């Protein structure tokens with residue numbers, strides 16, 4: 038297996054606050070990795086840097102062996118790294134099909150000749166089949182998440198970054214969405230990096246966890262080890278109430 | 285050399301008076317006021333009407349003109365702009381409609397010929413061998429005083445603190461019990477008043493005619509882009525840059541080239557540093 | 569976006585037929601002239617709507633492209649005295665060149681910057697026209713352009729045909745995947761980026777298309793007036809165009825064209841009011857802003873034909 042993503046010494050400062058501190062890790066092709074961390078740990082900031090929405094203060098990022106730092110976000114997407122947003126951002130005033138169609142127009146999807154058919158197929162794949170003409174405004178939260186994933190898949194990514202896809206969903210919905218993600222990983226051999234701040238969701242999903250706290254990577258390893266890691270426990274014990282409240 | 289120094293300072297002071305109000309109302313109320321040039325023109329015409337037609341002495345007419353225009357600004361914001369604030373395009377359109385209406389009204393009432401306003405100070409002064417009219421010097425002094433007062437007002441008073449709070453986060457300010465709508469009225473009054481004062485001060489030595497507001501509006505906009513939309517110190521620095529570059533260009537090349545200075549400044553700023561010299565946001 | 573239905577096509581054919589045949593019933597050169605101006609404004613308004621209506625980046629300096637096109641025609645005719653027909657493609661080219669010139673520094677930015685930058689650019693170009701009066705004729709402008717077609721009626725039909733083609737091309741573009749992207753850009757640029765779309769490219773390209781048609785309209789206008797002068801660059805021209813689009817219903821393109829025709833006719837009828845004309849115009853604008861935030865023409869047409877779709 039080769040390294041798909043290589044993150045080296047990435048740091049991001051906002052004024053006095055260091056949101057990401059010297060992050061270094063790699064992702065191998067086909068790997069399913071989770072990023073774990075309490076609120077404000079810097080997970081979303083790290084995603085924003087990887088996908089070009091923010092420039093790191095220092096550090097380098099190689100994707101497929103190419104330096105992607107300083108590339109515009111849309112260029113990084115067209116190199117094969119797609120993302121979803123923590124707060125879903127659909128195009129309002131458009132139906133589901135049109136929302137996915139936009140991404141089908143990206144240069145990376147240029148081989149898909151019949152864009153409508155492809156968009157429709159993707160909607161079906163994420164479990165929104167037959168609802169092409171529905172407006173996005175009335176869509177429940179869980180379906181918006183699926184729509185985001187369909188849009189990301191439309192750019193035919195090698196690496197899919199999912200920012201807290203389970204936040205705000207009921208346990209039934211979480212199970213369904215987890216199944217969908219697992220299937221994508223297995224059937225399409227997608228490399229996936231998934232943010233979650235509740236340990237429990239990770240256990241059955243990912244093969245490796247990167248744990249963050251206060252902008253720093255505090256532990257890397259399989260989930261069974263991470264649960265026992267002292268630093269992680271410490272980071273979470275400080276937040277026990279939080280963890281219970283949100284669990 | 286000294287001539288450039290003095291004339292540049294006069295231009296800068298006038299530009300700063302225009303730009304500060306423009307940037308203030310944007311920074312606080314997010315209103316991009318295309319009628320800002322009208323305040324300036326109205327100030328000049330009010331001074332003309334009060335002095336030449338109603339024969340009111342100038343030292344009374346000037347503050348009266350400023351007050352009248354400030355009142356006009358408040359009414360405009362309250363009844364025309366505020367109901368449409370949700371839509372940026374609607375705000376642009378309505379303020380533009382106001383500026384067109386003002387220009388047309390001035391044209392219908394006064395015609396397109398140039399009007400004269402008497403000077404406050406008729407004497408010519410000589411500083412280090414450079415002749416300068418007292419009126420221009422007065423504009424400089426008044427401009428500096430107005431900006432200082434405004435700065436002290438915003439930094440030192442409770443009302444100023446409230447204005448700053450609204451500009452930083454309108455929602456939070458509202459939760460803290462700051463009456464944002466009242467703040468908007470005060471800010472538009474300040475904004476209109478300073479622009480009108482600039483109009484009153486320049487009217488004796490510039491041409492007073494209905495379309496006089498457009499170019500200063502464009503200049504104020506250029507300054508605000510260069511200085512950073514919403515930043516008062518930025519707009520003062522940019523006023524100095526623009527005022528002096530224009531004076532130097534007028535001195536070295538020709539006055540007709542000065543208009544290009546602001547264009548070049550805007551283009552350079554937008555390309556190198558889109559948020560302006562002291563802008564807070566990366567880009568809106 | 570709504571697909572075009574048969575009733576839309578029928579409505580368009582009837583309207584174009586009325587416009588084309590009107591001068592034959594009321595044969596007067598005055599009416600033909602007014603209708604020619606109507607059609608030119610239709611081209612300007614629909615070209616504004618394509619870029620600004622779809623992407624939500626309001627261009628307050630459309631007159632820049634209009635003036636650039638008109639002056640190109642003026643220069644070609646008076647200074648180089650080329651074949652007058654050459655001025656149409658050249659005007660398109662020059663207007664597009666200007667759109668690149670102003671679009672690159674300004675379109676990367678969001679919010680009000682673009683509107684204001686375009687407004688300033690057109691105001692400054694108007695000043696430049698006066699500064700370089702030796703070449704541009706200053707306030708007087710350039711005189712003595714040749715008409716493209718001798719017969720005013722035939723010229724009117726030509727301009728009307730150009731308008732029809734403009735509206736068809738822009739509508740097809742707006743309904744294509746391209747238009748979808750422009751509307752997506754209007755919605756959320758970050759999401760567009762995340763969808764792998766080069767937002768700047770599409771914004772610039774749509775501005776180029778918009779400018780090209782505006783410049784074409786400018787040249788047609790120049791060859792109708794047989795002269796060009798600095799007010800073509802004026803803010804009032806841009807605003808008039810925006811008002812027309814607003815009345816037509818932003819983003820509909822056909823609405824902009826119809827509103828442009830109706831408002832131009834209305835302006836002509838108000839000529840009796842002389843100097844109060846612009847006042848009435850401004851007042852109309854204020855009333856529409858307050859009471860018809862979605863415009864008049866397109867919403868009305870949709871309402872009328874709802875049953876027939």
Ligand SMILES: Nc1ncnc2c1ncn2[C@@H]1O[C@H](COP(=O)(O)OP(=O)(O)OP(=O)(O)O)[C@@H](O)[C@H]1O
Nearest residue numbers: 051056074075076077078079080081082083123234
């Ligand atoms: N644009 C920004 N400007 C300034 N500070 C920021 C910015 N974006 C994030 N931060 C700060 O950086 C820190 C990390 O934020 P980030 O959103 O990356 O956390 P997170 O791990 O994604 O948290 P959550 O679980 O709540 O999503 C926070 O303290 C946040 O306030």
Ligand SMILES: [Mg+2]
Nearest residue numbers: 080081082123
């Ligand atoms: Mg986050």
